[in-house]
Amino acid sequence: KAGVTQTPRYLIKTRGQQVTLSCSPISGHRSVSWYQQTPGQGLQFLFEYFSETQRNKGNFPGRFSGRQFSNSRSEMNVSTLELGDSALYLCASSLPSLSGGATDTQYFGPGTRLTVL
């Protein structure tokens, strides 16, 4: 079974631009979460989508947004890029559970490394 795929793997943008990152979950997984990883702040939760609805949200500004499609693929968008948005963006998928996700095993993709110049 194919793992979580993220495209593109590397991206270079300039300040003020916007960017869209894509994530394809493992077949059958309906929950997709996004994380930002930086040397300074570590790993931080951005948001989680389940059945095309945002179910949980971390503490990030509104410039960070996402969506999920009916096939469970997800995209995240960052508008008006800042230098501090340079990071590895990780996507993770999991099977749905009655508990709402807290105990689900998440499977991570390799990430998209975004560099903002």
Added chain:
Amino acid sequence: AQSVTQLGSHVSVSEGALVLLRCNYSSSVPPYLFWYVQYPNQGLQLLLKYTTGATLVKGINGFEAEFKKSETSFHLTKPSAHMSDAAEYFCAVSASGGSYIPTFGRGTSLIVHP
């Protein structure tokens, strides 16, 4: 509110020696606890998790961790280190009872010497 503290940003061991990576957590509700490993240029892989039940949790690659509520700890151990264990390890906590918003520790880099 919840938080995770991983003691030691770097841990160095010899091949064959015991691996001990420390994790202490803070949570206002019973926690779910996780250990992940990240190899260079890769995403995170779940090593093991504690939700309920047995406090000694066995994971992949010979790792295990013990949930100690009185010490608010969830340390990761492996009896004998292999060169292939060299990686970044992350401890994470989330609150039981529903929504999954994990908090990660800053990570510990495990260095294995031949």
